[in-house]
Amino acid sequence: MELFKYMEKYDYEQLLFCQDKESGLKAIIAIHDTTLGPALGGTRMWMYNSEEEAIEDALRLARGMTYKNAAAGLNLGGGKTVIIGDPRKDKNEAMFRAFGRFIQGLNGRYITAEDVGTTVADMDIIYQETDYVTGISPEFGSSGNPSPATAYGVYRGMKAAAKEAFGSDSLEGKVIAVQGVGNVAYHLCRHLHEEGAQLIVTDINKEAVQRAVEEFGAKAVDPNDIYGVDCDIFAPCALGGIINDQTIPQLKAKVIAGSANNQLKEPRHGDIIHEMGIVYAPDYVINAGGVINVADELYGYNRERAMKKIEQIYDNIEKVFAIAKRDGIPTYQAADRLAEERIETMRKSRSQFLQNGHHILSRRRGR
Numbered sequence: 001m002e003l004f005k006y007m008e009k010y011d012y013e014q015l016l017f018c019q020d021k022e023s024g025l026k027a028i029i030a031i032h033d034t035t036l037g038p039a040l041g042g043t044r045m046w047m048y049n050s051e052e053e054a055i056e057d058a059l060r061l062a063r064g065m066t067y068k069n070a071a072a073g074l075n076l077g078g079g080k081t082v083i084i085g086d087p088r089k090d091k092n093e094a095m096f097r098a099f100g101r102f103i104q105g106l107n108g109r110y111i112t113a114e115d116v117g118t119t120v121a122d123m124d125i126i127y128q129e130t131d132y133v134t135g136i137s138p139e140f141g142s143s144g145n146p147s148p149a150t151a152y153g154v155y156r157g158m159k160a161a162a163k164e165a166f167g168s169d170s171l172e173g174k175v176i177a178v179q180g181v182g183n184v185a186y187h188l189c190r191h192l193h194e195e196g197a198q199l200i201v202t203d204i205n206k207e208a209v210q211r212a213v214e215e216f217g218a219k220a221v222d223p224n225d226i227y228g229v230d231c232d233i234f235a236p237c238a239l240g241g242i243i244n245d246q247t248i249p250q251l252k253a254k255v256i257a258g259s260a261n262n263q264l265k266e267p268r269h270g271d272i273i274h275e276m277g278i279v280y281a282p283d284y285v286i287n288a289g290g291v292i293n294v295a296d297e298l299y300g301y302n303r304e305r306a307m308k309k310i311e312q313i314y315d316n317i318e319k320v321f322a323i324a325k326r327d328g329i330p331t332y333q334a335a336d337r338l339a340e341e342r343i344e345t346m347r348k349s350r351s352q353f354l355q356n357g358h359h360i361l362s363r364r365r366g367r
């Protein structure tokens with residue numbers, strides 16, 4: 001990969017390689033765009049097959065966070081970290097402390113949080129070295145695990161999508177197929193069950209399926225069968241790339257609304273489902289509850305305020321549908337337009353000089 005060429009193409013600001021021999025830390029921090037504010041995005045720990053694969057993932061995920069944060073209305077830019085390693089075997093305290101010091105060195109240009117392979121306990125260790133970490137334990141006055149917040153946002157966004165497709169946002173009696181019943185989807189299923197939806201679930205983890213069957217009266221199906229079940233709404237909550245040439249012909253749902261990142265294998269799959277009349281709630285708009293929740297820590301965490309903002313994912317999804325209609329484009333493109341329009345507007349308004357340099361992090365520094 002020609003790095004500078006790629007960075008220029010998508011207008012990345014910065015790419016950093018962090019190495020600590022003693023602890024085995026090999027981290028890549030990508031900062032995509034800080035027009036709206038400091039770059040906030042989680043840290044993913046994963047067993048990458050090559051360094052190139054890790055770099056590509058960091059870059060792709062960082063850009064995704066620029067769009068997610070902008071569409072969510074946050075005053076934050078986009079960034080992400082990947083740590084190369086096996087999260088089940090390679091973690092140690094010194095590694096996350098070393099990583100925390102590298103983040104501190106960026107002086108607030110990048111703020112981290114959880115992502116795949118990292119936990120609240122890891123964030124608590126990073127917090128020993130830097131203030132620029134969120135998703136830390138409630139014991140520190142913070143927001144903790146972001147998954148329940150993400151689930152609530154998906155629930156709200158799903159209601160907006162149901163309104164678009166069925167004329168009512170009630171999910172009572174709706175048949176909802178949920179792919180993956182892990183951290184986010186367990187809480188999502190609880191909201192859906194409480195509203196009277198009928199659930200069909202699948203997971204490669206049998207215990208996770210059993211819990212949903214017992215607690216929510218869900219019907220279980222094999223992982224390969226979830227795409228073709230008779231349902232009103234399909235909620236992808238496991239993997240990326242699951243809307244693709246193989247799965248689209250099987251779909252019976254009128255709505256796709258779930259937490260998974262990067263649901264469309266390629267942009268053209270977003271065009272195909274649009275032409276089929278399926279209402280697609282774009283992934284990074286509907287799954288922004290977690291980042292909205294952790295971002296609230298920057299103001300001194302207030303759960304009520306955070307949940308109010310997460311509720312607005314309903315309105316954000318409606319805005320995406322309105323842009324799609326206004327411009328005659330699929331919803332995945334409309335989401336990009338929502339984010340890009342906000343970034344451009346703010347870029348222009350920021351051109352005025354401001355003497356006191358007022359900054360989202362100034363409250364944090366004073367703590």
Ligand SMILES: NC(=O)c1ccc[n+]([C@@H]2O[C@H](COP(=O)([O-])OP(=O)(O)OC[C@H]3O[C@@H](n4cnc5c(N)ncnc54)[C@H](O)[C@@H]3O)[C@@H](O)[C@H]2O)c1
Nearest residue numbers: 146147150180182183184203204205223238259260261290
């Ligand atoms: N946790 C958050 O706050 C958050 C925020 C934004 C986006 N997301 C995205 O939402 C998705 C779920 O996140 P999570 O934190 O709940 O993760 P998780 O690992 O807790 O849950 C994912 C579940 O999917 C299952 N799964 C994996 N492969 C599968 C397959 N082929 N078929 C069926 N099930 C399969 C896993 O066994 C697991 O139970 C991910 O794509 C994640 O990137 C999560």
Ligand SMILES: CC(C)C[C@H](N)C(=O)O
Nearest residue numbers: 042113114115146290291
């Ligand atoms: C900041 C984190 C809570 C972000 C989360 N991992 C996401 O993909 O949205």
